[in-house]
Amino acid sequence: MKFNTYLVIAMAIIGIITGSLAVSLGEIEPAVSAAIILVSVLVLGWGAGARSAQAEIDRLTSIETGRRVQASCLITTRNRLERELEQLLDAKGGVL
Structure with missing residues (x-):
């Protein structure tokens, strides 16, 4: 168990x-x-804080996943456009 100063x-x-x-x-x-009452309040607050922290981690993870998907789509689009440009240049003899 990790040592917690608080x-x-x-x-x-x-x-x-x-x-x-x-x-x-x-x-x-x-x-x-x-x-007993004070320890119960401490445990409930600790649990709520841990749950809130996990929710924030999940939110940031989903944002990062979305950014990776977006970047992947942009890279795929760029590669497709570069291939199409090369095909056009080949078809036109190197001049557009």
């Missing part, structure tokens, strides 16, 4: 909030409940 920072903040809440209340149960 994930470590987020988990540290959740730990600090949980510890502070446990100390101030004198009970661990509410602090654990808050930690």
Whole structure:
């Protein structure tokens, strides 16, 4: 698994909030409940960010694929026109 600085920072903040809440209340149960909620929000945000990033990668990939197809069509057209020009020059004896 790739090391993620933001994930470590987020988990540290959740730990600090949980510890502070446990100390101030004198009970661990509410602090654990808050930690579970915060970790759930972190995981959901992380998943949404990953999905958004994948959607952007897919969009850029489709744009690049379209550009490659367009370039291929232009190259094919250029080659066909060059062949036709050569055929015309051959038919006319080298003079248009």
